[in-house]
Amino acid sequence: MDQNHLAFNLNPNVSVDCAVFGFDKGGLKVLLIERDNPDNTEGKNYQLPGDLIRNDENLDDAANRVLRELTNIDKLFLEQFAAFGDPQRVKRENDLEWLRSVRKDPEARVVTIGYYSLIKPENFKLAANSFARKAEWVNVKEVPELAFDHNQILTSALEALKLKMRTVPVGFELLPKKFTLHQLQSLYEAVLGTEIDKRNFRRKILGMKFIVPLDEKQKGVAHKPAQLFQFNKKNYNQNFSLAFDFQ
C-alpha cells in the first residue's frame, strides 16, 4: 500500500468479535462458530462470532446484536477488552470475497473490537442451537486453529477474564443463579489454573458477605446434597484490597 491509498473515504472496516465463555463440569468453554467461507475443505474451520458494526450503532450495541443473534438472549454479561488493528489481520482470498459480498471495499483493512461475554449454563443450549449459524462449545484448552487472528483475540480475552476474576466478583455470571460453593470453587480453579483448599476457599468466600446461602439444597444427586447460594448485589461493595493497596 502506498500513499495513494490515503484516498477519500478509504477507511477501515470496523467489526466486533466476541469470545463467549461458558462453564460446566467439563471446564471452561468458548463458543465457536463454523466459518462462512472455509478456504480448506478438509476438517472444520472455526472463528469467534462477530460482525461489522452498522453505521448507526455503537460498539456495545454491535456486540450485543451479535450475541443476540447467536443466543436469542438480549443482555448477556459483556465486556470490551481490547481492539485489534493490524493492517494485515484479514488477508485471505476468501475473506476479501466476503468483504465484497457485504458491499465493503476489500482494499480496506478490518479493525476489530474484542469483547468477552459470560453465559450461564441454563442458556447453553440457546447458544449452541443458534439459528443463524452452527455454533459449538469447545473447551478452551482444546481450541483448534481459528480464522484470522482469532486465536490471539481469544488468548487476550482469556487473560482479561482471568484478571477480572482475580479482581472483582464475576464468577457467578458463569454459574446458575443458584450454585454450590463447590461449583464456584471449580470455576476459580478452572479459570485461574490453580488448586484451592476447600476449607480456606469457603472461609474466604463466606467472609465476603455478598454470597449468601439460600433455604434450598441441591436435588437429585447421589450424595449429600449441597447448600445452594446466590450472589447478593446489595451486600456487594468494592472494597477489595489488591496487591498495591495500602491500608
Add this chain to the structure above:
Amino acid sequence: MDQNHLAFNLNPNVSVDCAVFGFDKGGLKVLLIERDNPDNTEGKNYQLPGDLIRNDENLDDAANRVLRELTNIDKLFLEQFAAFGDPQRVKRENDLEWLRSVRKDPEARVVTIGYYSLIKPENFKLAANSFARKAEWVNVKEVPELAFDHNQILTSALEALKLKMRTVPVGFELLPKKFTLHQLQSLYEAVLGTEIDKRNFRRKILGMKFIVPLDEKQKGVAHKPAQLFQFNKKNYNQNFSLAFDFQ
C-alpha cells in the same frame, strides 16, 4: 441515517487518542493540546492528542506516532485501554470540516481507540514544548471541558490507570529513574486518592524485592536527604495476591 448509508466503503474513520499522564509535586497531570478548530473563540479549547490511523499502520504504532510527534520520544510506556464508537461522538460542524480537510468523508463517524501513556518528569519539557502543537500540563482535578467525548475518554483512562496501579507495579514509569520512597508514596496517594501510613508503606514496598536502594542520596534539599531507589526488573515477579486469589 438510514439503510442507504450502508453504501460501499462508507466505513468509520478510526483514530487513536492518548491520555498522557505525568506526575510531580503538583499532583497527577495530563497533557492537553489546544484544538485545531475551536468553535468558540472565548477561552481556550482543549483535546487529548490523537490522530486518524494510517492505512499501513497498526493501532499501537499509530499511538506511538502521535506521542513521538508530541514529545519527540519514541517508546513511551503505552497501554491501550478501551475503544469508543458512539455514532454521534464527532458531530460539531468544525470537526466535520476537519474530516474533509484530511480527505475523509464527513458522513462517516469516528471510532477511536483510547491509550494512556506514562511519562517521566525529566521528559516533561519535551512534551510541553511539542513543535507540532501547543501542549499544556493540566492537573487531572482541574481539567476543563474537552472537545468531542474526550472528558469521558480521560475519565476512563484514569480508571484504567488506577486499576493498573493497584494491580501491578507501574508507578516508577511516572517517576525519575532514581526516586525516593516519599515520591513513590505521594504518587500512590495521588492516583488512588487515599492517605497512606508512611511506615506501613515502606514495609510493604521494601518487602517486594524489586524496589532496591542505591548508593546515593537526594541532593540540594533543605532537610535530611533521602535514600534513592530504583525499580529492578530482575527482582520482579508477578506473584501478587489479588482480592480473589486463594492461597
Add this chain to the structure above:
DNA sequence: CAAGTTAGTGTTAAATTGACACTCTGAAAA
C-alpha cells in the same frame, strides 16, 4: 546555632492465611 523540614525507624494487638483430616448425608447398589 536555632529553627525548620523531611527522613527514617519498631512494637504491639488484631486479622488473615495456609496447612491439615475426619464425620455427615443421601442415593444407589448389593
Add this chain to the structure above:
DNA sequence: TTTTCAGAGTGTCAATTTAACACTAACTTG
C-alpha cells in the same frame, strides 16, 4: 435392609500480615 460410594461440611493452630501509632536524625537556611 444394609453396605458402599461420593461429595458436603466443618475447626484449630501456627505463621504471617496488617493497622495504628510517635519520636529522633540529618541537613539547610537564616
